[in-house]
Amino acid sequence: MDEIxxxxxxxxRQAGHCESGATSNLFKFNGLDISEPMAFGIGNGxxxxxxxxxxxxxxxxxxxRNLPNTVFKRSTTYLGIESTVLKKIKDPKEAMDxxxxxxxxxxxxxxxxxxxxLTFFPPEYRMHYNMxxxxxxxxxxxxxxxxxxxxxxxxxxxYDDLLRVRYAxxxxxxxGKMYWINHAIDxxxxxxxxxxxxxxxxxxxxxxxxFPLIGVKGLRWLAxxxxxxxxxxxxxxxxxxxxxxxxxxxxxxxxxxGFRFIYGAFLKEAGELFNNHEELLEASDMMGxxxxxxxxxxxxxxxxxxxxxxxxxxxxxxxxxxxxxxxHEDAVYKKLKKIKL
Amino acid sequence: xxxxxxxxxxDKAHGQFRELSYSYKDGGNFDQTVGFHDQVDRLVxxxxxxxxxxxxEAAKQRVLAGEVSPxxxxxxxxxxxxxxxxxxxxxxxxxxxxxxxxGVFKRLKEPTLQKYAAAxxxxxxxxxxxx
Numbered sequence: 001m002d003e004i005x006x007x008x009x010x011x012x013r014q015a016g017h018c019e020s021g022a023t024s025n026l027f028k029f030n031g032l033d034i035s036e037p038m039a040f041g042i043g044n045g046x047x048x049x050x051x052x053x054x055x056x057x058x059x060x061x062x063x064x065r066n067l068p069n070t071v072f073k074r075s076t077t078y079l080g081i082e083s084t085v086l087k088k089i090k091d092p093k094e095a096m097d098x099x100x101x102x103x104x105x106x107x108x109x110x111x112x113x114x115x116x117x118l119t120f121f122p123p124e125y126r127m128h129y130n131m132x133x134x135x136x137x138x139x140x141x142x143x144x145x146x147x148x149x150x151x152x153x154x155x156x157x158x159y160d161d162l163l164r165v166r167y168a169x170x171x172x173x174x175x176g177k178m179y180w181i182n183h184a185i186d187x188x189x190x191x192x193x194x195x196x197x198x199x200x201x202x203x204x205x206x207x208x209x210x211f212p213l214i215g216v217k218g219l220r221w222l223a224x225x226x227x228x229x230x231x232x233x234x235x236x237x238x239x240x241x242x243x244x245x246x247x248x249x250x251x252x253x254x255x256x257x258g259f260r261f262i263y264g265a266f267l268k269e270a271g272e273l274f275n276n277h278e279e280l281l282e283a284s285d286m287m288g289x290x291x292x293x294x295x296x297x298x299x300x301x302x303x304x305x306x307x308x309x310x311x312x313x314x315x316x317x318x319x320x321x322x323x324x325x326x327x328h329e330d331a332v333y334k335k336l337k338k339i340k341l
Numbered sequence: 342x343x344x345x346x347x348x349x350x351x352d353k354a355h356g357q358f359r360e361l362s363y364s365y366k367d368g369g370n371f372d373q374t375v376g377f378h379d380q381v382d383r384l385v386x387x388x389x390x391x392x393x394x395x396x397x398e399a400a401k402q403r404v405l406a407g408e409v410s411p412x413x414x415x416x417x418x419x420x421x422x423x424x425x426x427x428x429x430x431x432x433x434x435x436x437x438x439x440x441x442x443x444g445v446f447k448r449l450k451e452p453t454l455q456k457y458a459a460a461x462x463x464x465x466x467x468x469x470x471x472x
Contacts, residue, residue, distance in 0.1 A: 261363035288365035
């Protein structure tokens with residue numbers, strides 16, 4: 001058998017967040033120039049939820065982003081672009097054959113994968129995290145060319161390894177999920193209505209959902225919980241829990257400060273698109289300041305993890321910082337809610 | 342936040358992978374910078390891995406002392422908890438916990454062990470002892 005070789009002329013660009021980076025790159029490949037923050041904003045990436053009774057890697061579950069695949073699905077829906085999402089493909093071989101067929105047809109395809117067994121991934125990040133995304137854009141013999149937006153350059157991965165990560169098991173198992181944009185985007189796309197809908201939706205998700213663990217309410221809940229941790233769980237465990245929050249906020253391809261920078265950048269771009277819409281630009285500025293506050297919070301938290309001198313006092317300060325952040329974010333969303341686009 | 346308080350470590354010793362991060366300066370510009378892990382990242386990652394290594398070492402000692410079966414050691418080594426392990430191996434959680442007993446583990450039949458070995462990505466012989 002002669003070697004199969006198909007490599008699509010796909011440009012890899014590094015991004016802060018895996019899924020919105022992949023989405024943005026796929027859009028760019030198909031002829032719609034959308035930056036990463038724009039894809040993130042239109043796809044409703046921003047979210048917050050805190051679920052203390054669910055433990056992931058021995059710490060309470062915390063999420064700064066929406067469920068996997070939301071960014072791709074919502075951004076294509078809002079922009080009116082035809083796309084396909086296949087999920088729960090039972091037979092692994094079928095999933096790989098579908099991928100091969102797509103590559104032969106010249107369609108770069110996004111896949112949801114687990115991180116733990118991803119061979120080219122930084123070893124310090126290899127934990128059980130099944131919501132990572134990458135784009136496969138070429139095949140050479142037994143190896144696939146993969147664009148992972150967390151990495152600086154495109155990577156190579158073998159057939160068996162790719163199959164294993166696509167069928168990683170555990171919470172939020174990918175089950176071979178794959179997605180792609182059906183054909184090149186030839187007619188001009190109007191971003192404005194999509195942006196208006198997306199902002200409305202994000203505002204609803206952050207302050208509108210009547211459930212105490214989601215959005216700004218969840219943030220406040222977390223702030224109140226942090227204060228109790230040292231007494232409730234002891235110093236070591238509290239310190240680990242805090243580390244987990246910081247890890248969620250700063251690592252895992254968030255672009256820093258739990259996506260708040262990216263969302264601020266999105267608001268700025270949106271404001272410029274709407275003929276320098278003053279209120280949007282103001283909201284973007286507020287978001288940027290909030291993000292800087294998050295940064296400050298993570299730095300203080302990290303210092304606290306390092307030297308555990310006066311835990312009760314420190315956790316009190318952190319709790320107050322978080323409450324302040326919650327108030328700031330609340331103000332941003334209330335401002336966005338009033339804006340009519 | 343002041344730029345000087347936000348040093349991005351450029352050494353290759355800790356992580357050779359540069360990643361992209363955003364920052365905001367008053368005046369309304371969101372910048373993208375590509376750099377190595379900064380201090381916060383390193384600290385919290387280190388902390389998490391310290392805890393995992395501690396747990397692995399503790400599990401190893403318990404296996405060697407004959408308190409639990411090697412499954413516990415490999416579970417910790419793969420950063421799993423009983424729930425996730427049950428999903429990966431295809432047993433119920435209480436059955437997985439039942440297999441943690443050394444006496445039960447000795448009586449397990451080969452197909453059962455094979456499932457665990459596949460979940461941990463190791464061979465049967467490796468599963469029966471702690472390396």
